């Protein structure tokens with residue numbers, strides 16, 4: 027619970043003003059970090075190789091029920107991120123060839139990442155500023171997980187449910 031006089035600390039200055047939306051204000055009270063989300067959802071990251079075909083990538087996405095994959099080189103280093111949006115764009119641009127193109131052809135190489143310590147609110151800022159819905163979490167040299175906007179919403183809902191339950195218990199006694 028956040029007291030009136032004590033502002034929650036996220037390790038960075040909030041970019042929002044008092045006129046921010048109620049939703050953002052509610053989320054701002056959360057002290058959760060990327061690691062809290064990964065502890066819930068797991069640290070597995072589905073990855074493909076830069077040379078894999080888009081056809082293979084769609085099969086991987088279907089098999090895992092996901093909308094993004096990390097692209098890793100032969101040394102396991104992150105080469106880029108590829109999402110369903112890149113594939114849709116590919117088909118719109120080149121309907122006949124896209125399945126035969128490679129992950130390297132369509133991926134985004136300038137990847138915005140987070141660390142396990144990144145606050146949940148900051149994850150949302152990065153997603154909304156960059157207009158994307160996925161953020162890989164990097165822990166030093168190690169790829170610690172992938173967080174989607176769906177993961178953030180699910181986590182925050184669970185937090186709110188828990189807070190509501192605690193309030194109810196306080197009232198009922």
Ligand code: AMP
Pocket residue numbers: 093094107108109110111112133134136137138139156157158159160161162
């Ligand atoms: P998304 O909304 O995540 O499907 O992605 C929309 C676009 O942003 C696609 O071109 C992705 O390759 C790209 N993208 C997704 N996640 C990131 C990220 N963390 N950093 C940079 N670009 C990204």
